[in-house]
Amino acid sequence: MNQERSTLPSIWSAAPPGGIDRSAFTGKKPNKIIPVPHEYRRQTLSRERDMLIHDVEQKTGCDLVPHWDQGKVTSFDIYGSGHGVEKATVYLNHWISNAHTKSIGASAWAKLPAYDPNKWYYAQVEELDNVYKQRFRGPVPSEGDADAPRHAAVVDWPEDIKNTSQEFVSPREVFGNKLERLDELRMQDKVYITLQQSNHDGHWYLEILGHDVVDVELAREHLTTMIQTVRADAAGVQDAHNTILDEREGMEVELQQCEPWWPNQADYVVPQLLSHAMMDKPGSFRQEGLHFKQHLSLQRSIKAALDDVRRRKGAYDFVVRLGCLALSSKTVSKGIIGRTVSKDSFSKQIHESVQLDVKKWLANNEIGCRILHRLMAVKGFLEPTKSGGYFGYTPETLKETRPIFRGTWVFKDPNSSVVATQTSYRHPGRPAPFQKPVEDAQAAPMSLFVIQIDWTDDEQGMYEKGTPTFYKLPPGATGPKKNMDISLLELGESRAWHFALESLIPVPRKTVSPVLVGFAERVRMKRNYDISSTESFAEWDTTLNIKKYLQTGRLDSIYSFGIEKTCYKVELTAMWYPSQQLPVWGLAVRHLEWASHLAELEDLPIGRQAMWLDTISSFLPDDGQSSSNIDEDSDDCGTRRLKVDDSDDESPRDGIRILTDKLMKLSEIVSSVTDCGGVQI
Known part of the structure; x- marks a missing residue:
């Protein structure tokens, strides 16, 4: 015993x-x-x-x-x-x-955590709630069952949803054979969702069943929002919107080769409008500004792009950049360099077959430093502002403006989905290790992770490292998703204002490989770094794993200036690209509230959309300041800002005029840097 x-x-x-x-x-x-x-x-x-x-x-x-x-x-x-x-x-x-x-x-010892009644209680509640929600992924209880749903709603599947081949797209093609891609919505709203087909005309519809009428109605709204997104995806990519601002200043466009200082010369053909004695004086478009139809077309394009993403979860960045202009190498060959084409022919091609690419860089280091000094000396247009948006401190004068520093690194995902045969090391005489005879193993498309870290200054001039943020790109993608393609071309100087709305997929730190988390923790700013130096400011340990997974990166030194009487700010950025000794410079404009509005999309629940009451008034406020400001003297008592369906856009708002006026003023400042009236790039 x-x-x-x-x-x-x-x-x-x-x-x-x-x-x-x-x-x-x-x-x-x-x-x-x-x-x-x-x-x-x-x-x-x-x-x-x-x-x-x-x-x-x-x-x-x-x-x-x-x-x-x-x-x-x-x-x-x-x-x-x-x-x-x-x-x-x-x-x-x-x-x-x-x-x-x-x-x-x-x-090797099993661990028994200390008993905590509060944790146990909430863990039990969470488990019971999860078990209850999991029921809605299964079959619908029969009518005689005590758990049978009592309320129902129907959402018709639109017949106009077609793919690029103009073939009908069925609900199963979008949501899976068992509608498994709707499981998250089922559990979120606690409803059953089934696919039905009419016996009369064969029309598809989705039936929503639930125990609470409120849950059913919410699920119907969320499902309708998802179908709107599907329709937008089926319609294809939005067309590029290109406007030549100085079209009355020349008659021919010369196709030149890009300058050797460009950090990336994959797109090598640069168009330039040749001035003509019988046309307008070069640069006169800045004083004239955009006309009515150009403002209206620009406003509509911005609104369409923003309305398209308001139902899509992600981390978004909306910015207006002034950058060098090139023709995409995907649509033109190197053999056209040196040719001259008519302006009308060029305009037709960029609206049909030729793709434009506005770079993030504007000038080399020499010209960039001169632009910085010019912006610091401007009076009556720019004002000091906080270096980090809502963070940092406000300098007393423009000349005292200090930059923030930002590092961005792109890594391959160390946690791979590639299946490979195991070839473990073994000593002679040992039994052969386990091996997986997997046939036809295929590598999944490469996934890339992005790490971004900011260093912000304080009143004592010290820089503090911010919390690293982690993002990933969709499988196979090599850069952020572009959700807006709007360009205002200053063709005579081979540059353009590009309205960019880019998105990444935010990921929580705990899901990121320890290799990348460790890199983010160890990267540091150089001790006693001189902010006027042309050397890069960050350093990190180059271990074998870092060398293996690091793909590319960029270091930025960002100077911020406020535009007087508005909430817009100008960012002049020195950018260090890989293998480049000297930085190149870029210029951008953004509104302080854009990041706040787009932040709604980072944690957007399935089937929801951002609560922008009026898209144009939210992103392009009529006074150029805050979208929450309502003119007390206005006859409409602010109702124009409260309209959810902003269909009355037959006239351009004051907000778009204010923004373009500021862009033209900045363009004039940049062009005044060189004696000949233009930045030689």
């Missing part, structure tokens, strides 16, 4: 959780592979690995297959789906990051 008791497990001698049957995953592709970086690898016991497999399965519902070499875990294969894979990634990232904080023996 005593012998039997000694063999029974207890809290002091508990048997470790059983390992995983590796043969069950032979021939299967993992949903994600988490490699363990070399600097985070340590000796592990089999007991710890078994507990890790058990914990991941219990907490995320995913199966975990670790791979190790001589006692050190080298990677993990995750088998699961949806949100479970993301939770498993978070759990493993935390385990890897804390690899060296505990001894081998301590890590």
Whole structure:
């Protein structure tokens, strides 16, 4: 009897959780592979690995297959789906990051957390709520069932949703065969959603069933919003909006080669309008400004782009840049350099087949420094402003303006979805390690992560490192998504004002690989850095993993100036590109409230849209200041700003006129830097 008791497990001698049957995953592709970086690898016991497999399965519902070499875990294969894979990634990232904080023996012991009644209660409530919501992903209870839904609504599927081949797009093509892409909406609004087809005419419609009429109505609104987004996607990319501001100043366009100082010369053809004695004097367009139709067309294009993204989740940046102009190498060849074409022919081509590309850079370092000094000396137009938007401090004079510093780095995702055959190291005589005979293994499109860090100054002139922000690009993408393509061309000086609305996918820090988190923590600003220096300001450790995954990056030194009597600000930026010794300079304009409005989209729930009552008044306020200001003397009592459907845009607002007037004034300042009236770029 005593012998039997000694063999029974207890809290002091508990048997470790059983390992995983590796043969069950032979021939299967993992949903994600988490490699363990070399600097985070340590000796592990089999007991710890078994507990890790058990914990991941219990907490995320995913199966975990670790791979190790001589006692050190080298990677993990995750088998699961949806949100479970993301939770498993978070759990493993935390385990890897804390690899060296505990001894081998301590890590192999099972941990029993202290009992906290509050945490237990809220954990139970959250679990019960999640179990309840999961029911709506399943089949609809029958009518006789006690849980049968009592309220219903119908959303018709539009027949005008067609793909680029003008073929009808069905709901299953958009939401999946079982409408699984609507599971998040089902759980959020606690409703059942089924696909039905009319027996009369074969028309598709989505039926919403729920226990509460409020939930059903909310789900109907959210589903309608999603269908509007689908319709916009099916309609295709918005056309580019190009306006030649100085079209009355020349008759021919010469196609030149880009200057050698450009940091990226992939687009090498630069158009320039040749001045003509019988045409208007070069630069006279700045005094004349845009006319009625140009303002109206510009306003409509801005509104259309903003209304399109108000239903799309993401991290957005809206800015108006003045940059060098080039023709995209995707649509023209190098052989056309040196040719001269008529202005009418050029205008027709850029509206049909030739794509324009407005660069983020405007001038080389010499000209950029002169523009900076000119802006610091301007009177009656610019005023000192906070260097970091709402953060930092306001200098007393323009000449005392100090920059903020920003670093942006692009990495390959260390947590790959590529399936590769395992070729573990082994000594002669040892049994062959487990290998996965996966056939037709294909690499998923490369995913890129973006890290951005700001250094902001204080009143003592000291710079403080901000919290790193992490983003990712859609699989296969090499840059931010462009949601707006509007350009006002100053063709005589080979540059343009480009209205850009770019977006990235924000990601929480806990889902990012420890390699990237460690890099963000260790990157630093150079000690005693001189802000007037032409050398880059940041430094970091170049470990083997950093060299392996780092793709590109850029360092920015940003000088900010306010535009008097408005909330617009001018940003002049020195940009250090890879392999460039000297920076190039760019100029941009943005409104202080644009970031606040677009911040709504970062945490946008499914089926919702940003609450911009009037898109134009929100982003282009009539007084150039705050969209919350309402003219007390106005006869409409501010109702024009409160209209959700701003269909009455037959006349351009004051807001668009104020913005373009400021752009023309800035263009004049930039052109005054050189004696010949234009920046020689």
